[in-house]
Amino acid sequence: MSAGASWSRVAALTAAVLDACDWPALGAIYCNDPVEARWPERRALVQEHGLALARRLLAALPRGGTSLWVGAGLAEVPVLLAETMRQGRQVLATNLRVAECELLNRALEQAVPEMPCRYQPVDARTLAAAAAFDHLGCVSVFTDPETWPVLSEVAYGRLAPVQIDVAKFVAEREQARELAAVLFGRLSRPGWITTTAEEVSWFLEQAELAGAAIEADEELVPTALVGDPVGLLQVR
Ligand SMILES: C[S@@+](CC[C@H](N)C(=O)[O-])C[C@H]1O[C@@H](n2cnc3c(N)ncnc32)[C@H](O)[C@@H]1O
Numbered sequence: 001m002s003a004g005a006s007w008s009r010v011a012a013l014t015a016a017v018l019d020a021c022d023w024p025a026l027g028a029i030y031c032n033d034p035v036e037a038r039w040p041e042r043r044a045l046v047q048e049h050g051l052a053l054a055r056r057l058l059a060a061l062p063r064g065g066t067s068l069w070v071g072a073g074l075a076e077v078p079v080l081l082a083e084t085m086r087q088g089r090q091v092l093a094t095n096l097r098v099a100e101c102e103l104l105n106r107a108l109e110q111a112v113p114e115m116p117c118r119y120q121p122v123d124a125r126t127l128a129a130a131a132a133f134d135h136l137g138c139v140s141v142f143t144d145p146e147t148w149p150v151l152s153e154v155a156y157g158r159l160a161p162v163q164i165d166v167a168k169f170v171a172e173r174e175q176a177r178e179l180a181a182v183l184f185g186r187l188s189r190p191g192w193i194t195t196t197a198e199e200v201s202w203f204l205e206q207a208e209l210a211g212a213a214i215e216a217d218e219e220l221v222p223t224a225l226v227g228d229p230v231g232l233l234q235v236r
Contacts, residue, residue: 003063003088010085011051014078016111018043022103026074029100030225042074042225049224050078053194056221057135058087060232061192066090066133070124070183071141073100075224079137080117091117092131094124096147125179128186135192136183140226142199148172155198180206184235191235196228207235 005013023039057079061067067083069076072093083089095101101119108115120127145152150169153159184206187193193203197220207214213236220229 003084003086005085007051007055007082007086010054010078010082011047013081013085013112013115014047014050015043017077017081017107018046018074020107020110021074022106025103026100029097029103045224046075046077049222050075051082052221053223053230054079054082056217056219057192057194057232058082060217060234061087061089061135063087064089065135066092066131067135067137068124068127068131068133068183068186069093069137071095071139071144072119072137073225074104075139075226076137077104081112081115084115084117089135092127092133093117093119094122094127095119096121096123125182128183131186132188133186134188134190135194136187137194138183138199138203139194139223139230140196140199140228142176142180142202143196143226143228148176151176176202177205181209184210187235189235193233193235194230195233196223196230198228200231200233203233212236 067089069080069091072080072095076093080091080093083091098121101121105118108118142148143152143155150165151172154164154169180202184203189212195203204214215234217232220231222228223230
């Protein structure tokens, strides 16, 4: 697919993908959330916040290059389209939920068959091992309640200290650290990381260990579905 698409074209294709989504099936995946009942609201949020994030990122990311999007879902549709179609970048999108990947891929195939990117239902570490990338997208992954039930509650301030199962917390923290280390270690420099305020510390720790300099963007935008504030880090 050639680069250089206008923002209105990216918005139109985003709308076409959203139109092609099987909303009742997606709703069943998103924690039995009756998402189809709130379809107009969700659709508007993905369009508004997803495109705002895409504009912000594309102002910083170089042409060409590769992004690895970890835990990518519906919210990332606009940015995946924008990177590919405006900036000529390769995008790799991974998500552990097989059914969600299938549904999103079906919508992409129907609405934008020429789009080369497909959601891959594999652990991000598998893709990271095989690809070089200069941008890592990691939005609400380290706070994912399905993957890290204890870390998620702690990160969102929903668990009182007396309620923490310390053994589980330590086990999850070590798994999360290992994931952050693999992803950070494979990011080329200069590189960029898009992540949320709640999970940025996983990467700040890795940057310190690696002696890398980090410049954090002041501007944060809310993500479309989870609503976490997301921003951009530059890594040197
Ligand atoms: C809370 S969802 C966030 C989805 C989306 N980024 C958003 O903001 O709406 C977290 C996602 O991270 C994915 N995830 C967690 N660990 C992962 C890993 N190691 N590799 C790939 N995806 C992962 C889960 O499968 C889940 O789809």
